[in-house]
Amino acid sequence: MAARTLSLTPPRRRLAADSRLALLLRSPVALLSALVLIFLLLVAIIGAPLLQDLANTQNLRLRFFRPFSLERGWAYVLGADALGRPMLAQLIVGARTSFLVAGATVALAATIGTTLGMVSGYIGGVVDAALMRISDIIVTVPSLLLALSVLFVLEPSILNLILVLAVARLPIYLRVSRAQTLEIRERVFVEASRALGKGTSSILWRDIRPLVVPTVMTVAMLEIASVMLAAAGLSFLGVGLQRPDVDWGTIVSEGREYLTRAWWATVFPGLAILVTALAANLLSNWMRASGDPLQAAAMGVTASREEAARP
Amino acid sequence: MLKFLSVRLTTSLIALTGVMVIVFFLARLTGSPASLYLPVDATDAMVEAFNRQNGLDKPLVSQFVDFVANALRLDFGQSIAQQRPAATAVLSAMPQTILLAAIAMGLTLLLAIPLGTFAALSPNSTLDRGITLFSLFTASIPDFWFALVCVLVFSVSLGLLPTSGQGGLSSWVLPVATVMLHPVGVITQVVRGAMLETLNAGYVQNARARGYSWRRLAFRHALRNAALPIITVAGDRAGGMVNGAVIVSAVFAWPGIGKVLVDAVYNRDFAVIQAGVFVVGIAVILLNILVDLVYAAADPRIRVS
Numbered sequence: 001m002a003a004r005t006l007s008l009t010p011p012r013r014r015l016a017a018d019s020r021l022a023l024l025l026r027s028p029v030a031l032l033s034a035l036v037l038i039f040l041l042l043v044a045i046i047g048a049p050l051l052q053d054l055a056n057t058q059n060l061r062l063r064f065f066r067p068f069s070l071e072r073g074w075a076y077v078l079g080a081d082a083l084g085r086p087m088l089a090q091l092i093v094g095a096r097t098s099f100l101v102a103g104a105t106v107a108l109a110a111t112i113g114t115t116l117g118m119v120s121g122y123i124g125g126v127v128d129a130a131l132m133r134i135s136d137i138i139v140t141v142p143s144l145l146l147a148l149s150v151l152f153v154l155e156p157s158i159l160n161l162i163l164v165l166a167v168a169r170l171p172i173y174l175r176v177s178r179a180q181t182l183e184i185r186e187r188v189f190v191e192a193s194r195a196l197g198k199g200t201s202s203i204l205w206r207d208i209r210p211l212v213v214p215t216v217m218t219v220a221m222l223e224i225a226s227v228m229l230a231a232a233g234l235s236f237l238g239v240g241l242q243r244p245d246v247d248w249g250t251i252v253s254e255g256r257e258y259l260t261r262a263w264w265a266t267v268f269p270g271l272a273i274l275v276t277a278l279a280a281n282l283l284s285n286w287m288r289a290s291g292d293p294l295q296a297a298a299m300g301v302t303a304s305r306e307e308a309a310r311p
Numbered sequence: 312m313l314k315f316l317s318v319r320l321t322t323s324l325i326a327l328t329g330v331m332v333i334v335f336f337l338a339r340l341t342g343s344p345a346s347l348y349l350p351v352d353a354t355d356a357m358v359e360a361f362n363r364q365n366g367l368d369k370p371l372v373s374q375f376v377d378f379v380a381n382a383l384r385l386d387f388g389q390s391i392a393q394q395r396p397a398a399t400a401v402l403s404a405m406p407q408t409i410l411l412a413a414i415a416m417g418l419t420l421l422l423a424i425p426l427g428t429f430a431a432l433s434p435n436s437t438l439d440r441g442i443t444l445f446s447l448f449t450a451s452i453p454d455f456w457f458a459l460v461c462v463l464v465f466s467v468s469l470g471l472l473p474t475s476g477q478g479g480l481s482s483w484v485l486p487v488a489t490v491m492l493h494p495v496g497v498i499t500q501v502v503r504g505a506m507l508e509t510l511n512a513g514y515v516q517n518a519r520a521r522g523y524s525w526r527r528l529a530f531r532h533a534l535r536n537a538a539l540p541i542i543t544v545a546g547d548r549a550g551g552m553v554n555g556a557v558i559v560s561a562v563f564a565w566p567g568i569g570k571v572l573v574d575a576v577y578n579r580d581f582a583v584i585q586a587g588v589f590v591v592g593i594a595v596i597l598l599n600i601l602v603d604l605v606y607a608a609a610d611p612r613i614r615v616s
Binding site: 133134136137143144145148149150152153225229232233236237249252256259260263266267269270273274277278280281282285 | 322323325326329330333334337338340443444447448450451452453454455456457459460462463467553554557558561572573576577584587588591
């Protein structure tokens with residue numbers, strides 16, 4: 001029981017979250033980014049099921065229908081593609097997939113990477129060495145090439161895309177959480193827990209995890225944008241997703257075939273990626289700047305060296 | 312330093328070995344090359360002959376043993392698609408890519424160091440915010456899309472630059488810009504962060520109090536001390552330019568390691584995939600060692616530890 005009072009427990013966290021929200025309201029750029037992301041997310045969740053059928057409706061008479069005209073209704077305001085499918089509806093359906101892939105990849109990589117990182121940092125020894133070598137391997141191979149060959153073997157599907165991207169992103173979380181664990185491990189309250197006979201898993205969960213998670217969350221926010229870019233890149237190369245699954249990268253690669261005839265089929269899906277990634281980057285930049293300075297320092301040391309690992 | 316380098320080299324080589332093992336089996340999972348290179352109605356005898364000729368008829372394990380034995384002699388076998396040694400196919404493409412990466416990294420640093428420093432000199436000013444926004448913006452653009460839009464604007468509409476291939480100087484502009492896109496943003500941010508920290512250090516404040524100009528202080532003295540994180544990230548980004556090379560090969564049909572590797576994956580050209588990953592892996596390891604050496608040159612204290 002005594003050990004329990006030594007670990008960080010929720011009451012103070014509530015306060016921190018409130019003041020953070022107040023800070024967000026005072027920063028116009030960060031607030032706008034958050035609103036844009038929420039808006040896009042809502043459009044993707046609500047709009048995609050409604051527009052699914054319309055997005056796949058081919059109408060060869062509307063082939064390369066020009067954008068910025070309301071003649072055919074809102075769905076065609078951004079023009080139509082080579083098969084006469086409305087661009088706006090396609091973008092909304094693609095948004096759902098893009099958000100799903102980015103969100104699931106980051107969640108998966110962050111959960112597994114952080115768990116392994118904490119275990120690696122806390123236990124040390126052979127486990128640590130083995131995990132670090134594995135992470136070296138992932139960082140050494142050009143990630144795009146790795147993803148390319150794995151996805152060439154597996155059938156293109158949303159699940160496979162998420163798995164491949166998650167493996168490529170693991171090292172970042174592994175190293176960030178390991179570095180923090182190494183430092184936290186030596187602190188007095190952890191030593192106290194150990195002296196009181198707490199088990200390893202209990203120390204990891206109750207003492208170390210609460211301090212590692214905020215840093216990982218900030219990294220994860222930063223990763224949303226890069227994972228989204230990476231997934232789009234793979235779909236563009238033709239190994240990410242294929243019809244009937246469609247994400248923004250797939251739409252760009254289809255539009256590319258008609259680049260000179262219908263610029264809108266290439267430009268709009270790319271713009272959608274750009275706006276989303278920019279909003280996520282601005283938000284995570286603000287999170288870092290407004291966050292705990294200690295946390296910022298921890299990230300500065302560890303995050304930079306792994307960033308090139310991005311596909 | 313020597314001890315540090317040898318430890319570094321050993322762990323890197325272990326990692327590379329792991330990579331090679333994974334790539335060997337992964338490549339073979341993509342299916343048999345026979346179905347790709349022989350006509351659909353090929354007889355069993357033809358397939359068998361093809362496999363025997365390319366050493367694909369043996370059990371997987373003995374193929375792997377052969378591969379390791381040959382790889383130790385730096386022999387990566389014959390490319391099925393190109394009918395020449397795989398190592399030759401890869402090495403002949405390397406100079407293009409290294410030149411592309413070197414030019415792109417040089418220009419990136421030329422752009423990112425002044426931008427990041429000026430941003431750090433007046434934190435939270437309009438200039439700083441502008442530069443931060445610019446760097447986040449470049450990091451948010453999908454590079455393949457940027458390349459396509461550039462083709463649309465500069466090649467199709469304005470007719471200034473060629474759309475693809477490799478010819479004179481003008482054919483380098485768009486590939487270099489595409490490869491630079493993400494590193495510029497990231498390195499500008501790192502320069503800004505490192506410079507902010509250094510400019511707040513006691514010795515800089517002291518020199519400032521003695522009447523040194525900010526600009527002179529920043530570029531002469533502080534930059535040297537802020538160099539370590541910049542070198543680290545620049546080294547990483549240079550290694551990551553292989554990814555950029557893949558995109559460049561896909562959009563501009565640019566000859567280089569990116570094209571060789573992508574073609575090899577699609578053609579199930581196992582020997583070339585293995586040789587390519589090996590060569591790229593060695594290049595990344597050499598780059599890391601170079602980064603460590605530059606580190607030591609930039610900061611004499613590192614030699615002691």
